[in-house]
Amino acid sequence: MSTVNLSTITKSFGSVTAVNDLDLLIEEGEFFTFLGPSGCGKTTTLRMIAGFYYPTKGKVKFNEKDMTTVPPEKRNTGMVFQNYALFPHMTVFENVAFGLKVRKISKTETKKRVGDVLRKVRLDQYIDRQVSQLSGGQQQRVALARALVIEPDILLLDEPLSNLDARLRDEMRTEILRLQREYGITTIYVTHDQVEALTMSDRIAVFNFGVCQQVGTPTEIYNKPVNDFVAEFIGETTLLPITYEKTFGEKLIFHSDGLGDSIHVSNTELNIAAHEENDDLIMSIRPEAIQIDSNHGENNVFNGYVSLVQFTGASVHTYIKINEDITIRATDLNRGPSTYFKEGTEVSVYLPEDQIRVIPKARE
Amino acid sequence: MSTVNLSTITKSFGSVTAVNDLDLLIEEGEFFTFLGPSGCGKTTTLRMIAGFYYPTKGKVKFNEKDMTTVPPEKRNTGMVFQNYALFPHMTVFENVAFGLKVRKISKTETKKRVGDVLRKVRLDQYIDRQVSQLSGGQQQRVALARALVIEPDILLLDEPLSNLDARLRDEMRTEILRLQREYGITTIYVTHDQVEALTMSDRIAVFNFGVCQQVGTPTEIYNKPVNDFVAEFIGETTLLPITYEKTFGEKLIFHSDGLGDSIHVSNTELNIAAHEENDDLIMSIRPEAIQIDSNHGENNVFNGYVSLVQFTGASVHTYIKINEDITIRATDLNRGPSTYFKEGTEVSVYLPEDQIRVIPKARE
């Protein structure tokens, strides 16, 4: 039930700058996700919000109240640490009850709440174990339960589900969301699972090398990435450098040197990202938008052969080699092994004009 | 370059049985994956192969040689620990070079190989850092590099990529596979990422509560699960209890009490799993097989309304509520926001007869 406001935050460790000039406003009750490659500064940012690091520069505010130097224990945040940080000398129960004891909750109430939350993370029968006797995923769930049980104002989750299987992860996600909605807890979530980020978040911030690249809702981020880094980082995509050729009615025509041909793109805000005059341009097309062997006139159609078919469960990836340098990935739903392409088959691919997005190259 | 043969392995911790009567034969150079819910005994099994636990019962053999009591350092396995187990007092270089030093590789050779492997895990510029100064994902990659660099006979990877982002994970996967293929290293892989499991593995073993449920190739596991546990655990599915009604030419007809209607299923080995007379039967249908609003005659068509549309990046999940108890999930590719269903829309769903699989309920 707090907003979190980071203004021009920088954090350096000696000569390493982990977070650089970050501005973020996270709304009350929002489910906000940090996405970004390993080592880009997500944990560091969370730790500044929790109060374990002081920013080298900048301010952390909760509800307009400056918290930059407030000690961690006065911030009422609940954090799941990336390394769990379970108390080795306590049992599962004691670990989870810790935050409640600090809050002077009565014994019976504590017992009840710990029991409840452990049931939610499916650990009720492990309540009296020492944490060293748990499996990795079980430990992670204890860490999650410990943060959830205190119903904090702000929940900081650093890859809280990374060691859980898909099913459990699903259940935990639902649980986190339910709690978050019920108490309106502002939640900041770090994950490497894109599906997780895209399905749960109200908004997402994408980081690279300590710099925030884009903030937006999941569909914005996925469908309207602002640059090639975001486009490539979220979801699968094929990127091809292009140059602007001309405008042709509703469409813009670009030229791709790699394909040796023109590319037609609808001239909408969805298809053409904001960019400056002298930016290098890149086209991005998601594999699920690509159609194989369809009849669609002659624009944006290229011939090639299937170089690899990859089965991934619900969907099948087909890699089509257009020429030496360019392989395009197409994804289709798995409709049984009989529908898969054979490797080596000659096919033509169609890149729908309204599914292509033209974006500038990210500046370093 | 070893086969790994586990015969009737059991491991108990006091009263807890972590692995129960496990039989497995892993072939030379195979990429073998353990899948299973948290706490089902995957790590325990790996640790028995590495030699850190002695099985309570049973034998571990490499190439028909009994290794049950051979100490870990004589097994030439390379393991990535779930908790990394990096040496805290060493730099990144020293951590990775450890195994080479033990093998008395010359200094220059060591330097070269460590440099190479660190480049592969994208950590070359961190070579002289203390491991405590790395982010979680960076530490995980050090652990991976440390196991890869010694090119062991058997590679044991316990969720080695869980803290990496999708892109990096992809690259690491390729790297692992390349190495594995190149040196024919027998690899045992534990992961919670199904896509990972399905794309990389030669074969997969699915565990539950210390018991192996099914061993098979990825497509076998996904398309021909032997019971409802496997069907539900791997990939998304909708499960409905059914009872056999009659055979009708090429098809079997079942009755679903929940849907209050008959279900037609093709009578092929793909659609009907092996089962015993008195097993409870369940039908499983993958969401990507379900077709919405298509015209397909009258068999297996049900009406309902859209209760939730979920965006997950490449695909969109549509939840269709048939009646109070039954909600069917359908998945389609993401073709842009305009193609999503509106919540509340009345639709009909068709469950293709050749995409349904009838399976027995898993025995406890």
Add this chain to the structure above:
Amino acid sequence: MAGGSSEEGSKSSDGGSGSDSGKGLEEKVVVYSPHGKDILSEFEKQFEAEYDVDMEFLDMGSQEILDRVRSEKNNTQADVWWGAPQVNFDQAKDDGLLAEYKPSYADALDDMYHDEDWMWSGTSITPEVILYNTKEISAEEAPKDWDDLLDPKWEDEIIIRYPLASGTMRTIYSSMIYRTYKDTQSPEEGYKWLQKLDENTKEYSANPEIMYNQVAKGVGSLSVWNMPDTVMLAEEKGYPFDYVIPESGTPVLTEGIAIIKDAPHPKAAEAFYEFVNTKEAAKLLAEKYYRIPTREDVEDLPEWITETDIKPMEIDWALFQEKSPKWMEHWDNKIKNTEKDKSEE
């Protein structure tokens, strides 16, 4: 074990040492002695100059010497044991640790000052005295006899070296009991006397240095101690001390010298035995190190010896040796007021 005893020995009188005996000696002699580096080094130099023998010494408390000689019984290291109260020598004799030797100057020794079997002989004597702080108490005020110490006006003025660990103090305490015991054959009266002394005692100090310090700084102003140490402290170290020799008589300890049984260098040992108790040596020890010689034939002794009139108390050492552990144990368990240690002031 700390504590260390402070008992010193001394010796006196000439002796038939002789430069003629330089031949036929072993090349080395090992001496255990509590006499301290100053004395020992000086005698080492002189002895080595006179004989071609390397003298080595181990400088330690007399109780420690006894312990050590005992523990080295199977592997004797020492030749001569120079300095210790006769009690220690008697114990060692009982344990069969000493060798017989009758020195050339035997005639100059009173019977009181040597063992009947010549297992040891006395070198110096130490009378026990009442010690007082001259800054706090004038010579007139000072107690003149043992019984004066019980005067209530000395309440909390007496500092006593913890008696169990000290030969000097054990002797004094035992003597106090013996004064009446010899008549009554019962220690009761003596116990009563000690009880009264305990009431006047401010504290029991663990070692002599602390006792000196406490008396010197006026924490207490009185103690009982031996005469040579008191003189030495006052004259050499500048302590504000003086002493009173109790009028009714005082116990006099004899310090002696002995040759260890199975000594590895017996000839050299005998040479050293003689050497340290020549007349010249005794005189030197008296003048420089405040030791009162046992030899009666030493001349030109310092004033503080010749002027002093010592009335030795008659003592049955054998009885002491037999009874004193019991008496002291009784004192320790029944008389000593534990609060009189330095607790919680």
Add this chain to the structure above:
Amino acid sequence: MLNAEKRKTLYLLIPVLLILVGYVLYPSIETLIKSFKINGVFSLQNYTDFFGPKAAANLQALWNSVYISLLSVFFSALIGVPLAYIFNRYDFPGRQFFSNIAIMPIVLPSLVGVMAFMFLYGEAGLVPNFIKDVLNLSEIPFSIGGVSGILLVHAYTMYPYFYMTTSSALNNIDPSLEEAAYNLGSGKSKVFWKVTFPLLTPGLVAASLLVFMVSMASFSAPFLLAGGYRVLSLQIYFSKINGDLEMAATQSVILSVVSISFLLFMRWYQGRKDYRMASKGIGAHRSEVNNPLLKWFMVTIGIIAMVILLLPHVTLLILSLVPEGGWTWQTYPQQFGLENFILLFEDPDIWDPVKNSLIMSVLACAGVFVFGIITSYALVKRSFIGKNLLDILVMIPWALPATVVGMNLILAFNEPSPFSFGKVLVGTFWILPLAYFVRFIPLVVRSTTAVLEQMDDSIEEAAQNLGAKWFYTFRRVVIPIIMPGVLSGTLLAFVQAVGEFPTSVLLYTIGNRPISIEIMNQLRMFNIGQAAAYGMIQVGLIAIVMYIAYKFFGVKSENTL
């Protein structure tokens, strides 16, 4: 079936047991046997005596010993733990320097050290009189003596055990554990009491054991400060002086039984929980403090602590600078000069004892270093039957009073035995290094055990998995990680070995007389000034050694010291 693990355990245990049996158990047995004898005849008389007719005194002594020891543990912890916490957890100006000072108390030579205390805080001491004069009081405000004096000296000299073990344990705690507790809303004190403190348990247990046992066996402090106060260690001494060696043996046995009961209790207490840091990955960031008020508060604490800790050393220095007779009845010393040092240095042999002490301490510490590491590794990381027994064996040299240990060695090695390779050791050079070795085994084992308890097993497993043989793993992975603990133990052992008195006095020979004997002899000759000067040489010497250790072995004093 003897599998590889069990075989390894066995190989480890054989040398450990050989040494323990040969140099600890075998000599001690003599004491045990003696306690069951009266005039050479087997009997329980001594024990019936102990609890019977002599009960009043003995039981009182026993009770006083336990009472003083428990309080000593308490007060030492009260000083050592907070100091360690402050010096290791906060960054403030001068931290490094203060943390070096923090271990100065062990550098204080035992006998003259206690005397320095009396000159400082006694009834005629500098501090009370100074306060009296400054405030114009009619009486001195306080002085030490008796129980309070013993406790003060114990706390002062023994808190470094807590300081050192706590320091090394603190540095092994994953900081994210404390962060997690803060994050859950607990304040500083709660985090300390509920998380940090319990996680320090292995270190605290180690230190408590060491302090409890030293206090039980402590001699100088009760003897010097409270002559009549009855404690068991003094009873033993007096029994011995009274010639009742059998009763002394009985009392020693009872004293060790009490100490060992305490050991078993602590082991049980620690065994109930798990203290291995088993986080995923490594989190090692020192929490940042930038509250200026706190900073200056810390600096103040540092300075005050430093002054108090160094006062005895300063007193010793003053004593060494006062010429003979310059400070007898006067409250304050009257004149200063280098006379004592000059007198000392006139002696050509002055450096012999220094050299002896150094050589013997180095020898003993090298042995104890190796032996301690192996033994505590076996105790912590290996499972075998009879672990408790092994632990008791290890602690016996610490549970017995030093004199008794010395006596035991004399009895065991004044005739040829297989453990002395058929030689008589008493009276030779080697008996003293051996004695130091035996005496300080427990110190190194305990401090090493404390850090080992915190080490996550999987680190060792990782090394094995990479193909490292056990010994290689041990050398390259285990030892570097536990080094802080080992070094702190060894350094403590070294410092004490250099100043060791009680066993030295029984065992030294002409060829190996150590410093402490020299100091003792000066004292016996009433040369307090020269004794103090010698003490200062010892202090300086140890300081130099620590500085070298710090410089050349990269031994960070906040880790090890």
